[in-house]
Amino acid sequence: MNFPFYIAKRYLLSKKSHNAINVISAISVCGVALATIALICTLSVFNGFHDMVATLFTAFDPEIKITSVRGKVFDGNDNKILSISKLPEVETYSASLEENVMAQYKDRQIMVTLKGVEDNFEKLNSIDSILVGRGKFIVHDTLANYVVPGVEIISALNSGIRFLDPLTIYAPKRGEKINMANPASSFNSDDLYSSGLAFAVNQSKYDSSYMLTSIDFVRRLYGYNNEVSSIELKLKNPEDIDEVKDKIKSIIGPDYNVLDRYEQQADTFRIMKIEKLLSYVFLTFILMIACFNVIGSLSMLIIDKKKDVITLRNLGADDKSIIKIFLFEGSLITLVGATVGVILGVTLCIIQQEFGIISLGDSNSLGSFVVDAYPVSMHVTDVVLVFFTVLIIGIACVWYPVRYFGKRILQ
Structure with missing residues (x-):
């Protein structure tokens, strides 16, 4: 020793x-x-x-999210983008379109982010785990467009989860300046109806800011055609996410961001x-x-x-x-x-x-x-x-x- x-x-x-x-x-x-x-x-x-x-x-964000490096929206019918849906590793492919709007219920108004989603959004993530209220997750049918707001938005508008009057959505007309003589003419407006549901992520970033509705509603409100703000994916095997990300990047090139859940919440x-x-x-x-x-x-x-x-x-x-x-x-x-x-x-x-x-x-x-x-x-x-x-x-x-x-x- x-x-x-x-x-x-x-x-x-x-x-x-x-x-x-x-x-x-x-x-x-x-x-x-x-x-x-x-x-x-x-x-x-x-x-x-x-x-x-x-x-x-994980209850709100997709496993992989594709966004544009330049600009807020991009063409959802681009051949390189569409080819991603055919990858054998992809289980669910869903487009979404987010825009800032003003929501009004009776005499109350609030600025929110309106997220338009496709019908298969429910298959993209475990949205059922954060829903409150009674009913089936639905964003549109042949009669109307419906909204699923965050619980804090319901409180701010004092509407309740199952509100009777429609929720009026206002969005500025693209490419037009505000008409100071008649400001209302510079906005598009449309109504959304209660789906009987709301979501609660228990994060103010979502619960006080986001509302879900049909992607066609948002496109019509803003005058878009095939534009999307993101493509959201669910994989058959989440453990292969790094390999799939690299594969997608090689397909779509440097003009797009390919983000996993941690990268989506990088800040x-x-x-x-x-x-x-x-x-x-x-x-x-x-x-x-x-x-x-x-x-x-x-x-x-x-x-x-x-x-x-x-x-x-x-x-x-x-x-x-x-x-x-x-x-x-x-x-x-x-x-x-x-x-x-x-x-x-x-x-x-x-x-x-x-x-x-x-x-x-x-x-x-x-x-x-x-x-x-x-x-x-x-x-x-x-x-x-x-x-x-x-x-x-x-x-x-x-x-x-x-x-x-x-x-x-x-x-």
Whole structure:
């Protein structure tokens, strides 16, 4: 066994001549362990929110979405675009057209995004899982066009899910300037009727902004022919999404974006990653402060073992070996703290994941949240990252003080 390491291990486990050193060493281990627990739990909570948001988006966003690089709309009858529907990997091919409109119900008005979809939109994703109300998902029939609004739009318009009067939609005429003398003449308008349904994604971006209706209705309202704003796909095997994306890109070329669900919500997930990174950085600074306890413990240990140092020198130990003893001592304190912290952090995350002990609010406000308790998702990479971060920072923090005090005591 390495001689400095052997002596350092004895110093860590043996009683010191002054009990205060034992106490400070225990406090040092606890400080490192608590910082490690905080890092693991915080990163796991961010992972939990990331996974939770991803599952919420899957109920509204398609597995693959194709949009134009230049302009808002493109020709949905383009041969390259139509050829995608014939790919053997594609299960559902559906076009959509989104435009901003003003919706009016009686004396209330609101600006919304009207999304026109095809009849097979229901097969594209699990829309049934987010629908509220009674009835079948339908956007048109031979008599009328129907609307499925977000639940917050219903509240803003005070219409109720099954409204009796039609919802009037106003859209500016394309290519025309606003007639200030008669502004109403610069807008097209048409009516939408209640389908008896609304959707609730539990994300304000959708629930307060989006309404679903027939794509033909939106085209007629804006004077479009075959234009679409996106092509949305469902795959037979979602696990092949990366390969299918590359295949589609090779077919349609660089004029189109081919986006998976995460890329469709790139801004949201980018913000979450930045928040996770900042939390990691701030907690690492707290870890550095906790390591000062290790420095204090080692400083007192060096003073306490001054007589032992003389004995070791008389037995033939050189100055380099003696300094290594205290470096190993600091490293062992950090290692023990990191190991205990990882074990306790993982245990706490498992308990939270299984039982949801820490809630997001009191019992009277739980209905305001998507989930009742903080979501947790542990990633092995995060646990490994935290463990080595603690070790590296702990060893780096004790290296200079040990060498400084060691040289002074060896003089």
